[in-house]
Amino acid sequence: MKIHEFTMAPNPRRVRVFLAEKGIEVPYQQVDIGKNENRTPEFLAMNPMGRVPVLELDDGTYLAESVAICRYFEEQQPEPPLLGTDAKDRAWVEMWQRRMEFGLFEQIAGCFRNTHDYFKGRLPQVPEYGNLCKQAAIERIQGLDGELAGREFIAGERYTIADITALVAIDFGRLSNIRIEPEQKNLARWYQAVSTRPSAKA
Numbered sequence: 001m002k003i004h005e006f007t008m009a010p011n012p013r014r015v016r017v018f019l020a021e022k023g024i025e026v027p028y029q030q031v032d033i034g035k036n037e038n039r040t041p042e043f044l045a046m047n048p049m050g051r052v053p054v055l056e057l058d059d060g061t062y063l064a065e066s067v068a069i070c071r072y073f074e075e076q077q078p079e080p081p082l083l084g085t086d087a088k089d090r091a092w093v094e095m096w097q098r099r100m101e102f103g104l105f106e107q108i109a110g111c112f113r114n115t116h117d118y119f120k121g122r123l124p125q126v127p128e129y130g131n132l133c134k135q136a137a138i139e140r141i142q143g144l145d146g147e148l149a150g151r152e153f154i155a156g157e158r159y160t161i162a163d164i165t166a167l168v169a170i171d172f173g174r175l176s177n178i179r180i181e182p183e184q185k186n187l188a189r190w191y192q193a194v195s196t197r198p199s200a201k202a
Contacts, residue, residue: 002027003069004046005053009033010109010172011066012053013202017164018070020199022077026055067097070161082161096155096162104144105169107137111176137178141170141187148186152193159194167194 003026005012019026031037031052038050047054047064055063055072063069074083083097084090113119114130144166148154154162170180170191180187194200 001058002029002056003053004029004031004043004056006031006033006038009052010105010168011051014066014161014164014168015053015055015069016202017168017199018082018161019073020202021080021082021159021164021197022073024073024077067101067161080159082159082164084160093155093160093162097160097165100154100162100165100169103140104137105165105172107133107140108169108173108176108178109133111137111178112172116175134176134178137169137173141178141180141184145180145184145187148190153190159197163190163194167191167200171195 003012003015005015005028007013007030031043033052037043038052043054044050046056046062049064051064053064053066053069055069057063063072071083074081081089082093084093110133111130113123114125114133115127119125144154151157153159154166170178173179180191182188
């Protein structure tokens with residue numbers, strides 16, 4: 001078993017933080033997306049989408065998509081529960097995970113892909129769309145500050161995958177000047193708590 005990833009990319013970091021919380025160690029194989037190693041025939045045979053991370057299982061199965069990989073390890077090692085504890089809690093965590101992924105993480109990624117020089121000449125860019133994504137991310141961060149007034153973590157009183165996604169998104173947002181503002185005290189308190197966990201350095 002090993003994980004094909006690129007250390008500098010945000011999605012692989014989500015998996016690394018998740019595994020660090022679980023105390024699971026898996027070998028990593030670096031795929032340099034800056035050198036288009038994710039576009040080689042060998043990599044595309046593992047994941048036709050050309051994205052990292054990819055979990056390669058011992059039986060030759062390849063699992064892509066960060067949350068799918070996390071779910072595999074949650075099933076293998078349920079403790080600590082990062083995807084919920086029972087039907088209601090799992091649905092609640094999934095709800096917040098999706099809100100963080102589509103409302104925040106994807107908006108920040110959309111801004112980066114469409115406005116940053118890293119992708120110039122590599123992908124078609126629509127700066128106007130990137131700016132809309134940036135504004136949507138900023139508004140989501142503002143809303144999240146209000147949500148966190150009443151609870152310790154994104155999905156309640158326990159750290160979950162929703163916190164991992166939000167942490168990685170906010171850190172990634174710095175590249176596009178998307179940040180926690182000084183007046184967002186609840187979000188700052190949450191960020192201090194999650195960013196100082198040992199897993200955040202994974």
